[in-house]
Amino acid sequence: MSFLWTPCEADVGVYVICAQLVDSLSGGGGRTQCTSVTVGRAPAPYTEALPVQVATMGEEQRIVFTVARQDQGFAEYYRLPSIRLSRILGNVPSRVGNLTTFEPLHPVVEMRVNGATTMTLSNVSVFENKTRLDGSRYSFQGLYNGSIVWTPSHQLSGWQGAMCLTTCVYPLTCRGWSRERRAECSEYCIPVRVERCKWYVSRAQTYTEIAGLFSTSSLLLWYMNPVRQSSLHYDNFQSLTPGYNFMIYPGETINVGRKYLSEYENIFDVAQYFGMSTSDILRMNVDLNSSVLNSDKQLNQDLCIVPNVCVML
Incomplete structure (x- = not known):
């Protein structure tokens, strides 16, 4: 015996689901069987890159990274994950630029989709064919490549820090759901250092x-x-x-x-x-x-x- 159920965002929690076989003619029932089901949130994406990036002042750098989705069946697979440069870690004092911006670092996140540059996505490099519980098939876009395009300014001799990416996916919404959806996000920081002299x-x-x-x-x-x-x-x-x-x-x-x-x-x-x-x-x-x-x-x-x-x- 089985039944199909696709949980959505409002269903996050722990449930006890019970079933009993009933004879439709006599109305008699058998033993009730129960099972516990935990509905979790969609797992956030996973990001990775080379452990340390070495840059030279004045030279354009491409810090390549990969984003892997882990939310097959949990999220809207037809919606691509969002990705942005969220923050920069490191000593960026006033003597080398504006403290309130990343001006002396000049970073730009560049993503590519089918050859076109966007600010929301990296290049889709893998399409995975998946099967739903009801047997229907869908294409899950699971792996993405992108790069941070960055030219260190002349004010960054010896700088050491990290560039942090925040990547998000969005859970399935329930029918009639009117509240704002909560994205599932992860942050990944890429260590960077700039050569001295x-x-x-x-x-x-x-x-x-x-x-x-x-x-x-x-x-x-x-x-x-x-x-x-x-x-x-x-x-x-x-x-x-x-x-x-x-x-x-x-x-x-x-x-x-x-x-x-x-x-x-x-x-x-x-x-x-x-x-x-x-x-x-x-x-x-x-x-x-x-x-x-x-x-x-x-x-x-x-x-x-x-x-x-x-x-x-």
């Missing part, structure tokens, strides 16, 4: 232009890129002057500082060694927070350093 040239730029982004000089920038120096003749030294715009072409990654391993030193020690201000050290190493200014805390980590050679001399 590296700038990706995405369009033709001059030494002078790039030096201006990082508050340094074109001469020092030239000195920090010895591989490029070998391609310059001595008589092209004029390329470092503002009046001669020697171009660095797209596709190159250049040094905008030098890495320095700080051991047993606080930020004031490092500032003194290299003729830098503490604010310049924080600007080139945004994973440091302002607490290092209020103590003798040893840094003990890699730093991006842009030495002030005039002060050091």
